Amino acid sequence: MTKAVVNVFLKEGVLDPQGKAAHHALDSLGFDQVDDVRIGKQIIIKLDTDDRAAAEAEVTEMCETLLANTVIEDYTIEID
Amino acid sequence: MKVAVLRFPGTNCEFDTQYAFEKLGHTTELVWHEKEMLPEDIDLVVVPGGFSYGDYLRSGSIARFSPVMKAVTTYANDGGKVLGICNGFQILTEAGLLPGALKRNNDLHFISKHQNLCVINNDNAFLNKCGKGEVLNIPIAHADGNYYIDESGFKKLEKNKQILLRYSDKNGDPVVVNGSVTSIAGVCNEEKNVFGLMPHPERALEALLGSEDGIRMLKGFEA
Numbered sequence: 043m044t045k046a047v048v049n050v051f052l053k054e055g056v057l058d059p060q061g062k063a064a065h066h067a068l069d070s071l072g073f074d075q076v077d078d079v080r081i082g083k084q085i086i087i088k089l090d091t092d093d094r095a096a097a098e099a100e101v102t103e104m105c106e107t108l109l110a111n112t113v114i115e116d117y118t119i120e121i122d
Numbered sequence: 123m124k125v126a127v128l129r130f131p132g133t134n135c136e137f138d139t140q141y142a143f144e145k146l147g148h149t150t151e152l153v154w155h156e157k158e159m160l161p162e163d164i165d166l167v168v169v170p171g172g173f174s175y176g177d178y179l180r181s182g183s184i185a186r187f188s189p190v191m192k193a194v195t196t197y198a199n200d201g202g203k204v205l206g207i208c209n210g211f212q213i214l215t216e217a218g219l220l221p222g223a224l225k226r227n228n229d230l231h232f233i234s235k236h237q238n239l240c241v242i243n244n245d246n247a248f249l250n251k252c253g254k255g256e257v258l259n260i261p262i263a264h265a266d267g268n269y270y271i272d273e274s275g276f277k278k279l280e281k282n283k284q285i286l287l288r289y290s291d292k293n294g295d296p297v298v299v300n301g302s303v304t305s306i307a308g309v310c311n312e313e314k315n316v317f318g319l320m321p322h323p324e325r326a327l328e329a330l331l332g333s334e335d336g337i338r339m340l341k342g343f344e345a
Contacts, residue, residue: 052225056270057301059228108187111180111216113223114270 044089044097045122050110051082085109094121123148123165123344128194128210130155130185135171135207135324142324142340143168155188166203166343167194169210171263171322181224181266182212191217203247203343204316208264211308211318220311220318221279222271227264228301234263236332237299239307239321240290243283246310248317251342257294258287258335260321262307267320269302269309276303284310287319 052058058080065079087104089097101119110117125143129136129152140150151161160167174185185191191213198204198219206214214220227233241249241256252258271279279285287308289299296305300320308319326336 056225057228059226059230059268059301063230108179108183111183111223113215113272114225 044091044094046087046089046097046101047120047122048085048087048101048105048109048117049082049120050085050105050115050117051080052114053116056114097121124161124163125150125166125168126153126160126164127151127168127170128153128155128190129170130172130174130188132174132176133170133172133209135209135322138322138324139168139170139207142327142336145327146337146340146344153190155185155190158189158193160190160193160197164202166205167197169194169204169206169213170324171208171210174209174213177209177266180212180216182209182214182216185209185213186217195219198311198316201313201315205248205343206316206318207322207324208267208320211320212266214316214318219316220309221275221284222269222303222309224266224320225268225270225301226266227268228298230265232263232265233267233300235261237262237307237321238290238292238294238297239287240294240296242285242288245283246286246314246317246342248310248342249286249339251338255294257290257292258339259326259333260323260335260339261325261332262299262321264300264320267302267307268300269306269320271303271306278312279309282312284312284314286310286317287321 060081323336326333
């Protein structure tokens with residue numbers, strides 16, 4: 043069993059309205075050191091294989107096909 | 123004209139869309155998302171609004187893999203006309219049939235109201251019954267209508283006259299509604315046979331209910 047952790051975020055330069063709203067909320071709560079907030083999503087996938095390289099290749103294909111929209115989003119993959 | 127109206131789990135504008143085209147004198151047929159083929163002899167496919175698959179992951183991202191979307195892609199690649207309204211627009215961008223993507227509205231609100239739109243280009247099958255610069259009053263109702271495209275993509279859209287509609291005031295000047303790049307409300311593909319817009323023309327058929335400007339839009343598809 044291999045676990046893959048996928049993080050999907052809006053690309054740099056693409057405005058993140060949810061991040062911006064959370065940033066404003068943090069500001070108004072008095073957290074005045076906040077420089078930037080980005081909100082993304084985390085997708086955890088368990089794969090029925092012990093081959094880490096194969097798992098990473100498979101998850102990359104999943105990201106390109108479905109999990110991220112590469113017009114607006116970037117993704118990272120960590121294999122546990 | 124015969125119009126195929128697609129239906130996914132979570133679609134909710136299919137009957138309004140049927141009503142609109144039938145009011146204009148056309149025949150319509152609902153097509154369930156599991157169908158691998160479109161009906162024969164159709165002149166238009168409409169991907170209607172709603173919340174296909176609950177908008178999970180991203181609006182339209184799961185519906186685009188439905189069996190019927192393979193048939194729609196083949197139909198579009200062969201030159202068939204396809205119209206995506208609201209969630210239908212999101213599905214067509216996710217499917218790569220239209221450029222760009224639709225993000226969460228800048229203010230995070232679900233925006234539901236009548237909105238003026240300015241016709242930017244009318245040399246296409248969709249808006250040829252409308253004048254360039256004409257202002258139409260059509261309702262919008264969406265949370266993810268914030269159109270994004272990168273700069274090189276935007277230049278291409280402008281050059282090929284693929285920008286069809288912008289959110290505007292009553293004089294046709296662009297207004298910021300949801301954060302869309304240059305207030306874009308609707309685009310088409312390079313070949314001008316696939317059209318997508320966030321506003322709902324099928325909800326603007328009766329002056330008594332606020333506007334009948336949707337009729338002029340949808341009539342564009344009549345040969």
